Amino acid sequence: MSREPSLQDPLRFNRKTPPCAVVIFGANGDLTKRKLLPALYRLAWEGRLAPGFAIVGISRTAMSDDEFREHMRESVAKYLEDSPFDEDLWRSFAQGLFYMAGDVADANMYQRLAACLAEVEKTRQTAGNTLFYLSTQPSQYAPIAEGIGAANLARGDGWRRIIIEKPFGRDLTSARELNRRLQKVFDESGIYRIDHYLGKETVQNILAFRFGNGIFEPLWNRRYIDHVQITAAESIGVEGRGAYYQEAGALRDMVQNHLLQVMATVAMEPSAAFSADAVRDERAKLLRSIHVMKPEEIEANTVSGQYGAGRVGGEQITGFRQEKGVNPESQAETYVAATFLVGNWRWAGVPFYIRTGKSLPKRVTEIAIHFRSAPLAVFRNELGEGNADASGDAGAPGDYEAVPNLLILRIQPEEGISLKFNSKRPGAGMTLRPVSMDFNYGSSFGERSPSAYETLLLDAIVGDATLYTRQDMVEASWSVVQPILDYWSTRKFAFPNYAPGTWGPAEADEMLARRGHSWRRP
Amino acid sequence: MTPGAQTVKPDQILHELSELWTSLSEQDKGSKHEPGKEEDSGVLRACAMTLIAFVDDDADSMALSDTIGRIMRSHPCRAIVVRLRQASGILESRVFAQCWMPAGHHRQICCEQVELSVSLNRVADIPSIVSPLAAPDVPRVVWFRSYGIASVPELGGIIALGDKMIVDSAHQGAPTFADLRVLANAGCIVGDLAWTRLSKLRQLIAQLLGGRDLSSVDNVSIEFSGTEAVPEAKYLQAWLRSEIQSATVDLRRVDPTGKARLKTIRIDPDIHIQVEENCAEYQSGSLRERANLPGCSEGDLLTEELNIMTHDRIFERVLQRMTAWTPRS
Numbered sequence: 001m002s003r004e005p006s007l008q009d010p011l012r013f014n015r016k017t018p019p020c021a022v023v024i025f026g027a028n029g030d031l032t033k034r035k036l037l038p039a040l041y042r043l044a045w046e047g048r049l050a051p052g053f054a055i056v057g058i059s060r061t062a063m064s065d066d067e068f069r070e071h072m073r074e075s076v077a078k079y080l081e082d083s084p085f086d087e088d089l090w091r092s093f094a095q096g097l098f099y100m101a102g103d104v105a106d107a108n109m110y111q112r113l114a115a116c117l118a119e120v121e122k123t124r125q126t127a128g129n130t131l132f133y134l135s136t137q138p139s140q141y142a143p144i145a146e147g148i149g150a151a152n153l154a155r156g157d158g159w160r161r162i163i164i165e166k167p168f169g170r171d172l173t174s175a176r177e178l179n180r181r182l183q184k185v186f187d188e189s190g191i192y193r194i195d196h197y198l199g200k201e202t203v204q205n206i207l208a209f210r211f212g213n214g215i216f217e218p219l220w221n222r223r224y225i226d227h228v229q230i231t232a233a234e235s236i237g238v239e240g241r242g243a244y245y246q247e248a249g250a251l252r253d254m255v256q257n258h259l260l261q262v263m264a265t266v267a268m269e270p271s272a273a274f275s276a277d278a279v280r281d282e283r284a285k286l287l288r289s290i291h292v293m294k295p296e297e298i299e300a301n302t303v304s305g306q307y308g309a310g311r312v313g314g315e316q317i318t319g320f321r322q323e324k325g326v327n328p329e330s331q332a333e334t335y336v337a338a339t340f341l342v343g344n345w346r347w348a349g350v351p352f353y354i355r356t357g358k359s360l361p362k363r364v365t366e367i368a369i370h371f372r373s374a375p376l377a378v379f380r381n382e383l384g385e386g387n388a389d390a391s392g393d394a395g396a397p398g399d400y401e402a403v404p405n406l407l408i409l410r411i412q413p414e415e416g417i418s419l420k421f422n423s424k425r426p427g428a429g430m431t432l433r434p435v436s437m438d439f440n441y442g443s444s445f446g447e448r449s450p451s452a453y454e455t456l457l458l459d460a461i462v463g464d465a466t467l468y469t470r471q472d473m474v475e476a477s478w479s480v481v482q483p484i485l486d487y488w489s490t491r492k493f494a495f496p497n498y499a500p501g502t503w504g505p506a507e508a509d510e511m512l513a514r515r516g517h518s519w520r521r522p
Numbered sequence: 523m524t525p526g527a528q529t530v531k532p533d534q535i536l537h538e539l540s541e542l543w544t545s546l547s548e549q550d551k552g553s554k555h556e557p558g559k560e561e562d563s564g565v566l567r568a569c570a571m572t573l574i575a576f577v578d579d580d581a582d583s584m585a586l587s588d589t590i591g592r593i594m595r596s597h598p599c600r601a602i603v604v605r606l607r608q609a610s611g612i613l614e615s616r617v618f619a620q621c622w623m624p625a626g627h628h629r630q631i632c633c634e635q636v637e638l639s640v641s642l643n644r645v646a647d648i649p650s651i652v653s654p655l656a657a658p659d660v661p662r663v664v665w666f667r668s669y670g671i672a673s674v675p676e677l678g679g680i681i682a683l684g685d686k687m688i689v690d691s692a693h694q695g696a697p698t699f700a701d702l703r704v705l706a707n708a709g710c711i712v713g714d715l716a717w718t719r720l721s722k723l724r725q726l727i728a729q730l731l732g733g734r735d736l737s738s739v740d741n742v743s744i745e746f747s748g749t750e751a752v753p754e755a756k757y758l759q760a761w762l763r764s765e766i767q768s769a770t771v772d773l774r775r776v777d778p779t780g781k782a783r784l785k786t787i788r789i790d791p792d793i794h795i796q797v798e799e800n801c802a803e804y805q806s807g808s809l810r811e812r813a814n815l816p817g818c819s820e821g822d823l824l825t826e827e828l829n830i831m832t833h834d835r836i837f838e839r840v841l842q843r844m845t846a847w848t849p850r851s
Contacts, residue, residue: 007728007736007765009836012721012826016732045814047722050729052809088801092812127733406755 013479017461020048020158021117021126025104025144031165033075036135041076042083044093048458052124053274056116059341060103066370082448092406096124103122104136104144117153121494128158138167143259144507162462163192166257167248168469171485179471187472190247192460197258198467199452199459202415203265206367207361209409209417211270214312219371220346226404227351228266229368229520230259233360237307237317237500238334243325245358250336251304251481251488254356260287260477261469262271262411263348263352266367276465280473287476291341298487301516305505307359308496317359327439331493334358337508338484346451351515355508359500365411373404379422379432403434406520415449416440423474530615530638530647532654538617539634543775546619546632569633571599571828572656574683576668585820586667593618594633594809597828600657601635606642606668613647614639642674645653649679661685661831665824669695681710688827690715691753699753699844706838713827716753717837721826722815723784723802724761725794730793730806741790742771748782751775755784760843763834 008016016040022040024032043049047340057068073094077085100116102109119435121128132148134141141164145154154160162182181193197203206278210216219225232254238245238413264283272317293301321328335357406420422432497505503519507511512518523647538743563666564661573593577586601620621632638653640648664684671677672695681687686707689696691714697705705712711714746755762771769790776785785797796803802813816822 007731009721009724009828011832011834011836012718013725013728016728018732046816047725047729047813051726051804051806051811051813086814088812089814123808125807143607179836307815338664 014046015458015462017050017458018129018159019052019124019126019261020129020131020135020277020461021054021120021124022131022461023056023113023117024057024133024135025058025140028059028063029135031135032057033072034079034131035451035453037072038076038080039088039451039457040229041080041093041254042451042454043458045083045086045089049461052096052126053122054098054126056113056120057097057099057233058102058104058109058113060101060120062101062503063099065097065099069094071096071427072097080283081451088500090228104140107150110153114151114153119251120442121157125156125292128156128430130160132160134162134164138165138169142178143334145182145185153188156186159190159417160465161184161190161192161195161460161463162186165194166253168193168257168474169478170252172475172482175474175478179474183471187342189465191471192456193469194456194466195257195467195469196452196456197411198261198265198409198469199456201449201455202409202411203262204266204455204467205415205417206262206409207274210266214303217270222346222348222350224371225350226372227353227515227517228263228370230263230266230355230366231368231520231522232365233362233503233522234261234356234358235360235363235501237359238323238326240324242323243301245320245334246326246330246332248333249332250358251484252342255336255354256477256481257469259354259356260290260480261473262367262377263340264288264352264473264518265418266369267347267352269346274466275494276468279466280470284470284473286342286344287473289344289347289479290342290480291475292480293483295483295487298484301339302488302512303335303337303338303505303508303511304333305358305490305498305508306330306332306493306495307334307358307498307500310501312359312500312501315389318356319496319500322494325376331488331495332404333488333493335360335498335504335508337504337511340480351517353512353517353519355504355519357498357504359498360503361411362522367411368408368522369407370517370520371391371405371407379424379430386426389401403432414440450475459493470516530613532651535615535617535636535655537692539636542617542619542634543632546621548586566647569600569657570597571660572602572662573597573599573665573828574602574604574652574656575665576606576680577602578668578670578765579605580601581667583604587620589819589821589824591622591637592819593824593828594620594622595850596825597826598633599660601633602652602655603635603637604652605639606645606647606670608640608642610641610643612639612641613644615651615714618797622658624835642670645674646676646679648676649683652683654681663688663828663831666690666696667693668740669693671695672697672701681705686711686713686827686831688713688715688824692716692719699756699841700780703841703844706841711831711833712841713834714753715820715823715827717757717840718823718826719754719818720758720761722813722818723787723797724798726795726804726813726815727762727787727789727801730791730795730804735767737768739789740767742766742769743774743786743788744784745774745776745786745809746782746784747775747777747780749775749778750782751784752784756844757840758784760840764839764843812834 017079024036026032054308073090098116098120100112102112117130120126134144136144145162148154169178264286267283268286270283306320308451309315309322320326320334321330337355339353342356403422408418410416419437420434425431425433456467509519528750545597615636615638616638617634619632619634638651663686663690664681687710689697702712702714742774744755745751745757759771759773784797795802800818801815804811804813
């Protein structure tokens with residue numbers, strides 16, 4: 001059989017990327033400076049972008065192309081992580097940077113953008129491929145998409161895609177409305193809703209861990225797993241983002257998107273293939289399987305918290321209500337804990353506890369899978385529990401408290417996996433103690449991991465939406481969260497209800513205690 | 523270490539390795555009591571393969587250590603370094619650990635290393651020593667960094683130690699293309715760092731020609747300096763001949779007195795690539811840009827080769843095309 005000449009070498013080359021222009025709305029904003037440009041520059045450094053790659057930045061500030069390039073050079077040099085900054089490469093990269101000042105509400109701006117993109121296509125040979133990145137206020141997403149559509153920029157030579165950042169709506173109704181307006185301009189396959197948690201190397205590694213190994217999946221169900229705890233803790237407070245946080249709250253900011261997506265990754269069924277739609281179908285199916293709480297269930301299965309003022313490590317911490325821009329009577333939650341149940345055969349009856357909060361004792365994001373105890377505990381544990389005699393001889397089977405196995409999937413700060421199991425303590429007697437077997441992603445592989453934005457931007461350029469959320473996933477997660485938001489809006493919480501530097505309100509511990517569980521202290 | 527010993531017992535080396543880990547663990551326990559240390563610090567032991575490296579006696583130890591350290595970051599392994607000595611009768615061993623603390627982490631990672639010093643007249647003893655030292659259940663890779671190893675008569679037994687064999691044909695005394703072809707034809711997985719050195723450049727060429735009809739390319743010219751074409755130039759010619767069968771692919775010497783290296787690639791009608799150290803300046807139509815070609819240290823090249831533990835069909839196809847060559851001046 002004759003071979004089609006291609007010049008490609010999949011064993012050695014990076015994924016083939018098409019030439020394209022990335023249009024960034026909000027090009028003078030923090031996200032562009034801190035994340036997007038450093039990620040794109042790093043991709044260029046690694047030779048992952050096609051020759052002629054171009055960026056068109058748009059914001060209200062008047063600037064020339066050269067001024068924009070200089071601003072971006074400063075940002076990339078400042079915010080580039082774990083990478084060298086090469087002036088010569090930057091000069092070459094910067095040739096592809098262009099800037100347009102404009103108001104996104106001005107229809108003429110989109111006509112000027114059309115002319116600019118036509119020129120870029122000619123000089124940079126981008127083949128018309130265009131990725132629009134909306135790094136703006138969420139309220140501008142739909143108007144910008146409509147502006148793009150009205151100027152006929154959503155169709156034409158090459159492909160056209162649009163990336164939007166969370167939040168995807170403020171509630172289920174607004175999320176549906178946003179989707180409706182976006183889909184009037186772009187096909188769903190061209191809409192990339194970014195959830196940077198899904199771009200994290202370790203979140204992707206959960207899929208590799210579950211579906212690339214034969215030994216875990218048979219245990220991954222209600223028969224062997226007692227419960228699951230997902231924790232996303234921040235040690236800092238809102239740090240100047242009080243006004244935003246007051247509107248959003250932890251449930252909207254973290255649970256509706258990141259944590260439910262992580263839960264879906266942990267609990268989804270294996271997909272038939274590792275393709276965008278196959279993986280997202282399974283995630284969506286899991287999200288739709290989460291039991292939607294009735295008002296009478298919400299009281300017992302959710303906890304809302306807000307931190308007050310206090311001292312941590314000798315430092316005075318400002319309470320949330322004392323933050324700039326925050327209403328002194330604010331009812332916004334800086335802490336959420338919730339118990340979710342999944343209504344399918346695999347997970348029926350297994351509680352998934354999710355908690356997230358600001359001003360907690362440490363910054364950590366992890367998933368803890370608590371396995372059921374051994375059915376019969378015949379050994380004494382390290383605490384000496386049970387009725388073994390002084391010589392250490394075992395008593396009757398079943399007398400002792402076994403320490404259940406625990407599998408920890410750490411997402412940050414030290415990505416890795418730990419399995420806790422019981423082992424005999426050295427010496428005479430048969431006493432068990434838990435030991436930890438660790439796999440540390442960052443140090444077992446000392447290689448630099450790509451940032452979430454590098455991964456996700458490259459995926460959007462090659463048209464791989466596996467790690468992006470889809471309309472049905474967004475709406476399914478809003479369906480889970482909306483009744484909680486509605487119920488909470490009818491209540492007046494006695495905030496603040498936890499001190500900074502603690503693990504949140506006591507009610508969160510009580511919520512687990514009612515099911516005979518307790519929070520793990522990461 | 524067993525100085526001057528004429529025999530080396532693998533069991534003894536394995537025992538020394540075990541003691542090494544015990545001592546590392548004890549050192550770590552001691553350090554835990556230091557104020558300011560994290561409670562959960564510790565030594566992490568990792569092993570994803572066995573690397574058996576043959577090096578010459580006069581090999582630069584620091585450079586070798588850098589290379590192995592670089593590999594360990596993506597391929598934590600048990601490294602068995604066989605240092606080939608000219609003096610006769612020598613057979614010695616020592617074990618040690620290579621540890622480092624990755625930036626931002628508080629747990630150091632350690633990989634074990636066994637160094638064997640072996641006289642050329644004792645090379646036949648190597649397989650029986652190295653085979654039991656290899657870590658179980660993980661791949662074994664033999665890397666010939668020694669210039670003289672290709673000529674030893676016991677090479678067959680040594681090659682059989684590994685699942686893959688890696689050479690660098692840019693080094694004098696390395697196995698020839700014909701040797702590699704014989705091994706590849708016999709089903710052996712082979713790698714050549716001279717070929718690996720081309721990956722980024724080949725990728726750039728593939729990007730520049732992406733979307734074009736390759737049958738419209740008539741002529742490719744590869745220019746080099748030095749008295750003879752470096753293996754990289756020959757590999758590039760063979761690859762392009764294999765992939766663009768309609769084109770004439772010429773090798774041209776442009777600077778006989780210059781340092782032997784690849785200089786320029788011209789692809790008709792309008793692509794011109796000037797190769798520099800770690801980068802390339804290229805022109806494609808109206809585009810004139812610079813591309814980074816990182817990852818050319820020995821450690822980077824080996825890392826790429828260790829990523830590929832299957833038959834590399836493209837390389838094997840190119841190897842079949844490697845022929846005797848006469849330059850056009």
